[in-house]
Amino acid sequence: MSSSDLPASCVIFGASGDLTRRKLVPALYHLVKEGHFPAGLLTLGVARRPKTDEQFQAELLDAAQKYSRTKGVDPAVWAKVASRLGYVQGTFEDPATYAALKSRLDASAPTGTRLFYLAVGPDDMLGIVQRLAEAGLLAHDPASGRRAHVVVEKPFGEDLPSAHALNQELFKYLSEDQLFRIDHYLGKETVQNLAVLRFENMIFEALWNRNHVSHVEITVAEDIGIEGRGKFYEKVGITRDVVQNHVLQILTLVAMEPPLSLEANALRDEKVKVLRALRPLTGKDVGKEVVRAQYTEGLVGGETVPAYRAEADVDPVSKTDTYVAMRVFVDNWRWAGVPFFLRAGKRLSRRLAEVVVHFRDPPYPLFPESSGRSANVLVLRLQPDEGISLRFDTKVPGGNMRIQGVDMEWSYGKAFGGGGPEAYERLLLDALRGDATLFTRHDEVEAQWRFIDPIVQAYRDDNAPLSFYSAGTRGPDEAERLLVEHGQAWRPLL
Template sequence: MSSEDYRKRVTEDMKSFATGEVTPDLWEWFVRRLHYMSGNFDAPETYVKLKELLAKVDQGFSAHGNYFFYLATNPDAFGPIVKNLAETELMKQIDHQWRRVIVEKPFGHDLESARALNQELLTFADEKQIYRIDHYLGKETVQNILALRFANGIFEPIWNRRYIDNIQITVAETVGVEKRGGYYDTAGALRDMVPNHIMQLITLTAMEPPVSFRADSVRDEQSKILHAIQPLSAEEVLTRTVRGQYGEGVINGERVPLYRAEPGVPPDSRTETFVAMKLLIDNWRWADVPFYLRTGKRMPQRNTYIVIQFRRAPFVLFRDTPVENLMPNQLVLHIQPEEGISLRFAAKAPGAQMRLGSVDMNFEYADYFGVQPSTGYERLLHDCMIGDQTLFQRADMVEAGWCVVSPALDVWKALPPRNFPNYPAGTWGPREADELLERDGRRWRNLEK
């Protein structure tokens, strides 16, 4: 493929996938700056050729020698690519020039491999040159967690164990593994979602206020939370984690096959497509407040959200009324597909008697700010260009996230599941996930349209 062929292809793709109007003059300016080259990751001549092309582009468009390399590759190639970039001096920073590399998840497949990958990358690049990207962190609602907590006097004073009963994090997907069965069967829901996406949501929800919004100030506080998560013993893995695999079912009125019938998946696969966990954070703010998390494929709704459930008010005032119980207040942070915040509280229903009903106050970004939220990548790529690492994981955070899930990985490997598949597609997961909360006198908040 030539550069001109590539420009034509990208132009056609933009017509198909752009979510808004594309200004012709602006697009023409942009597309002239696109170039294409191919090569083998392992071949040194590929990087020599790349260096020559970048020098030519630099001269033609005054890029000032600033480059970042986005590695949308198999994780096994991260280390060799950065090594070759460094040996070709493409990672060398001179004067005010910067050279950076972006790597996608999965960042390792367990704690040992994550440590090895960090060591390999840090052999050829400085930590400040490495941007471990997670598109969830580019979403407005995720970033708004800090604004909600620390810019509003009504929330921060009650954001602790005295007022919050539990926190639930749900990452639900309606899709199966699509055409990624071969990859997914070697990973599973726990590896694919928990050490990265969900750990980031936990840290932003639970962290202490940073001294500033500088990258390491924020990430220092996130790292403290990851290290404070109570490690699970082998016995606790059996009682505080749940794994599941979807069977046949119905989603949006259409029948869908079981996981083991997906292309590339072995017919006797033991890989989980659903996971639920109960975690505790050993610090003063969150002592004894459970963090429940769940993520899964083929669930009823595509929805990512965080539920902050507050403690119930005393019932004493309502003893002699028709009110049977008081529902807890819930603050819900909607991450995707809709981005916003809702607050559930009790209000008196009209009538002569004292009866209560639940009321939701809703805020949606699209309604209030008149813009469609971005995918997250736009913000993150811009942050890489300006050198802001706030929304990117640091090496110690990656390793701490793997430390949290390692006990479950070890126990599950030693004790293969006996009841897979154990939840029908189109449901909220196996019954054991509901029992995980019911044992504590709680239940999941399921958001369905």
């Protein structure tokens, strides 16, 4: 990331929300601190409750102090941020909000890129874009170099028809190159490093296919529950909340062909091809290939936590999935016959996101005492402690030819001193610059829903029975079956 002196501005809709406090404000602070955002960047927050600029600045300072990835906030840096930080009070529905916003922008940042970050629920997204357009805030002005970019949060639609309709509606006001559909997993260092690992190191890419890979696991596990968002979760479930976006995005990066270049569309073309090659799961097949489950009461971190059905705003007989595991196939030349096992869950034994590539056994067991041997395994840890480990077999010292698997470990934190920037830092910067490489294109998001919709429909039709697991465990026993059928087991969550 390099510094830029763009006379830019950033407007956050939903400026008093949880996302703004926990993610956007710390990202903004670090981008200014490290010189990636121009110090003169004007930042305006828009929300409903009345408050002065000074009150808003104090609120955001508190957020930066609480959630910044480094301890404390440098007062000199914060003074720079605060000197260009203002608040526009109004509702998203009222044209006067946009008139007030426009006059502040025109007065204080008339040129340069304007980044509109919609940290709002999905129901508000389209209305805001429409009113921004009506206020003339989305038009490009070649004379002054003024451009407008809009970042939208997940969820993008709730199924294929709604995502498609939303794309079409948004395209009335914006072009694809102005629209940045965020999937914050793509901002994680290890996720970006997947392309470097594969396409910069011949030792991996040469083996990255059906001839050498036996199967792949992708896990996104959380120990937290639904955090009081019962109303939201009842409508969504983990298949749509996490697999539709984060898990499928990781899968595309693991499975895609080398792109023609690093240009945003070249990369996204390859990702879309993977999504198109996914073997559809429909009807009764969903019951065979997908295990969906829900947590019951259990122990997490030594404390008893309630069952999902006992959470606030949750139906006491809810069938919403808080865990899902599935076996999927990418039906193309490279991956024919290689199962990809995907799992995501809440209230599991730990927070962990990783990709595990299991390589095939050697064709012939040359060493007679090979009972301790293990297949080669490459683990890409996305969180926590981002890093990579490679398991290979070695001889145990001594007179016998005894073999044991050992791990070669590499951690981002240890190698580069610190964990690197947060995903939102990279994504905010890219969106301001107009680099869409790490954002989801319209056809990508629709292809994701095309795969997910029949699975969710099978849940509704009761084609995939709901299993249960105690909170704080590895998930339902039923999920083991998917791998046992291949003579394998999930990597333990530990």
